[in-house]
Amino acid sequence: MSPKRFLAARWPILLVLVAIAVPALTYLFRDRIPAHWQMPPRALLAGVAIEPDVPIAMPDGVRLAATLYRPRAARGRLATIYVRTPYDRDRNSSGLWAALFFARHGYAVLVQDVRGKFASQGRDFLPWRHATGDGVATLDWIARQPWSNGKVGTFGCSALGELQYALARARHPAHAAMITSGAGGAIGSARGSYEYFGLFEGGIFELASGYGWFAQHGAKDPRAPPLLDVDIRSELRGLPVAGLVRRVRPGPNGYDDFLRVPLGDPGWRPLDYVSAGDRLDTPTLAITTWGDQTVGATLALSEFARAGDRPGSTSRQRVVMAPGNHCEHEQIGDSGRYGDLIVHNAQQPYRDWYLRWFDYWLRGRGDGLASLPGYRFYVLGENRWLSSSSWPPTGAREQRWYLGGNGRANGAGGDGVLQARPAAGSRYDEYRYDPLDPAPSRGGPQCCTGNPSDRAGPVDQREVEARGDVLVYTSEPMQRPLRIAGPLRARLVISSSARDTDFVARLVDVWPDGRAISIQEGALRARYRNGIARPQLMTPGRRYPLTVEMRSIAYLLPVGHRLRLDLSSSSFPRLERNLNTGGRNAYETTAVVARNRVHHGAGSMSYLELPVLELPVPSSVAAMRKTSGN
Numbered sequence: 001m002s003p004k005r006f007l008a009a010r011w012p013i014l015l016v017l018v019a020i021a022v023p024a025l026t027y028l029f030r031d032r033i034p035a036h037w038q039m040p041p042r043a044l045l046a047g048v049a050i051e052p053d054v055p056i057a058m059p060d061g062v063r064l065a066a067t068l069y070r071p072r073a074a075r076g077r078l079a080t081i082y083v084r085t086p087y088d089r090d091r092n093s094s095g096l097w098a099a100l101f102f103a104r105h106g107y108a109v110l111v112q113d114v115r116g117k118f119a120s121q122g123r124d125f126l127p128w129r130h131a132t133g134d135g136v137a138t139l140d141w142i143a144r145q146p147w148s149n150g151k152v153g154t155f156g157c158s159a160l161g162e163l164q165y166a167l168a169r170a171r172h173p174a175h176a177a178m179i180t181s182g183a184g185g186a187i188g189s190a191r192g193s194y195e196y197f198g199l200f201e202g203g204i205f206e207l208a209s210g211y212g213w214f215a216q217h218g219a220k221d222p223r224a225p226p227l228l229d230v231d232i233r234s235e236l237r238g239l240p241v242a243g244l245v246r247r248v249r250p251g252p253n254g255y256d257d258f259l260r261v262p263l264g265d266p267g268w269r270p271l272d273y274v275s276a277g278d279r280l281d282t283p284t285l286a287i288t289t290w291g292d293q294t295v296g297a298t299l300a301l302s303e304f305a306r307a308g309d310r311p312g313s314t315s316r317q318r319v320v321m322a323p324g325n326h327c328e329h330e331q332i333g334d335s336g337r338y339g340d341l342i343v344h345n346a347q348q349p350y351r352d353w354y355l356r357w358f359d360y361w362l363r364g365r366g367d368g369l370a371s372l373p374g375y376r377f378y379v380l381g382e383n384r385w386l387s388s389s390s391w392p393p394t395g396a397r398e399q400r401w402y403l404g405g406n407g408r409a410n411g412a413g414g415d416g417v418l419q420a421r422p423a424a425g426s427r428y429d430e431y432r433y434d435p436l437d438p439a440p441s442r443g444g445p446q447c448c449t450g451n452p453s454d455r456a457g458p459v460d461q462r463e464v465e466a467r468g469d470v471l472v473y474t475s476e477p478m479q480r481p482l483r484i485a486g487p488l489r490a491r492l493v494i495s496s497s498a499r500d501t502d503f504v505a506r507l508v509d510v511w512p513d514g515r516a517i518s519i520q521e522g523a524l525r526a527r528y529r530n531g532i533a534r535p536q537l538m539t540p541g542r543r544y545p546l547t548v549e550m551r552s553i554a555y556l557l558p559v560g561h562r563l564r565l566d567l568s569s570s571s572f573p574r575l576e577r578n579l580n581t582g583g584r585n586a587y588e589t590t591a592v593v594a595r596n597r598v599h600h601g602a603g604s605m606s607y608l609e610l611p612v613l614e615l616p617v618p619s620s621v622a623a624m625r626k627t628s629g630n
Helices: 003-028 035-046 093-103 131-144 159-168 207-217 241-248 254-260 295-306 350-363 619-628
Strands: 048-057 063-071 078-085 108-113 148-157 175-181 284-289 317-322 375-379 384-388 397-404 417-419 427-433 471-474 482-496 502-510 516-525 544-557 562-568 594-600 607-612
Touching: 035 048, 035 093, 048 093, 048 131, 063 093, 063 131, 078 093, 078 131, 078 159, 078 350, 093 108, 093 148, 093 350, 108 131, 131 148, 131 159, 148 159, 148 350, 159 175, 175 350, 207 241, 207 254, 241 254, 284 295, 284 350, 295 317, 295 544, 375 482, 375 544, 397 562, 397 594, 417 471, 417 562, 482 502, 482 516, 482 562, 502 544
Parallel strands: 078 108, 078 148, 148 175, 175 284, 284 317, 317 375
Antiparallel strands: 048 063, 063 108, 375 384, 397 417, 397 607, 427 594, 471 562, 482 544, 482 594, 482 607, 502 516, 502 562, 516 544
């Protein structure tokens, strides 16, 4: 038989073998093959049909590009999962994973480029301008399709999660449920937060994250040239802060808008962040991680939504707080490491939860995770998951640790102490804050910096604590375990030689071997001590009370460990440096050295406020107490 006749007789068999081999090889080498190359063979193997170019017209005529995924064997109308992304719908691994996962479980999945990005029209991209209106128009389009059952769920992490909250503002009848993760950046003026895209903390610009994200993704023109190859850490030292992105990526960029409009200004209203006048009632499974810079905002959004619950009704909000950094809730179970901490028992059945949540709200199946509590949280150091109907957890009690010492708390070798009662009299600790020699960032809540050498999460702080411009207050070793669960606050009485300066507070676990591992941290620009909407400069030398919100955490300090509070005026480059002039900080190039003081003692009480959740008393100890009458 000739080769030609041989191939002609056997080509159906060869096609079958190729159809089997390509998806199988794709699966075997999935860690080495780009996600968008894997999609066609994996979809073929999973029985998912792909409609790659679906244009959807907005009311103003702009067309947004989408890709539609549907199960080939589906019969009848389908519930839809809607995913929006600014990262290229055909290449972003998160959107592609969601498309394949939900489509092979019987859902239609629509993945869409946001306005002004990749194949979608529009040339004025800015997070999250048009997000609510474009989302509503897309839901209207989905509901009109002959394959749709009229119910839509939204899904995704980070920007993909924030866009869900922007849509939830509209309370569209087709928007039946959401699963968000790492999405606290959706909050605007709601609950007095003013975090906008997760880039403002206590009124301070999150420099490393903001620069990294906008330099890579913030160009307003989709045809703008790519980011130059630069040394990011060196670039971040430049002044003014407002000009940094233009130096490495010329052209209009959303970075400039975020720095130009003052916090609390009406200029933020056209961007679709959750504002104080909104109402959220879409059933939401919200997942966050302790290392996410927006963990506090995620909790605030949940409380904001719960405020609209009818009295006596069961809340349709669920929150899960996992170990890990931004969007790492699934991966952390495999890695077993979070910063410098080893974590065990971190896994949760997330993918089962995704399906059960959407099955209930979109297809009327199952119980909608009725057994999942309002709050499910992982206790670091205890390697244990706990549950509560509220946050802070039911049973948590406020505990105060007062700052003390003899006025020389500078550095870990100083005399600063944390103690159960305020000392008599009044003292202060002073440090010299020079914006041109700022205390550096080591770990902490950050993401998206674009610098692969940056570390996030709980990291050893001994290098930072060796500096004279860092005040260090340390407790005696724990005589019994201390379990912290809830929001952390440093309530300080301060004064400064400057009209404005920053205060950074970091909670630290000091191990018996000397390691000083960060637990959680926060910061406040002093001009915002009365609220972001009411900035007020200081009078040099005058004392002021202020509160540094340090996010939430669940953490167990074992016996023998010590609790520590570090205070400084910078964490660079995580946070923009305050140049101490009292002017428009992002546009200035001249710095003023500040002499900053923290006052403590009965005359001016400064203290750390912790929510403490008592551990069960061991049975042997309980028996001893009973027999001794204590």
